[in-house]
Amino acid sequence: MLSKRRLISLLLAAFCGLSVSVVGATGAQAASPGAETCWSYNVSCLFEHNDWQGSYTMLHQNTPDLGGWNDHTSSVINDSWYVNCYYEHANYNGWRLVRPRGTWWTSMGDYNDQITSVRFSGRWDDSC
DSSP states (O other), rough: OOOOHHHHHHHHHHHHHHHHHHSSHHHHHHHHHHHHHHHHTTTTEEEEEGGGGGEEEESSSSSSSSSSGOOOOOOOEEOOOSSEEEEEGGGGGGEEEOTTEEEESOOOGGTOOOOOOEEEEEOOHHHH
């Protein structure tokens, strides 16, 4: 039996996929195995391609330098319990992109392949 949180996540993912197919004229895709893993472990995941495809890394704490993942993020799942702040440069410098907890994006848009550090925040005002 699915937990209430998992059921809500799946329904939202289906809705978001439908929205993308209507707006972007592309079909909704099934979640990748990496996306399923992220939802199972309540972590934040960075994916190398849009639509949560390709290689991925799971994060559960502040990461001042993504190392080999520097400038490789094309889609994100933040299924952690924290607000995530993504930064352009190491040590939380440069521009900042704030993503609320429990949300995900199939494309980073203008921020594609530009993330170098990630900070987790327990604050409720979406700041890091």
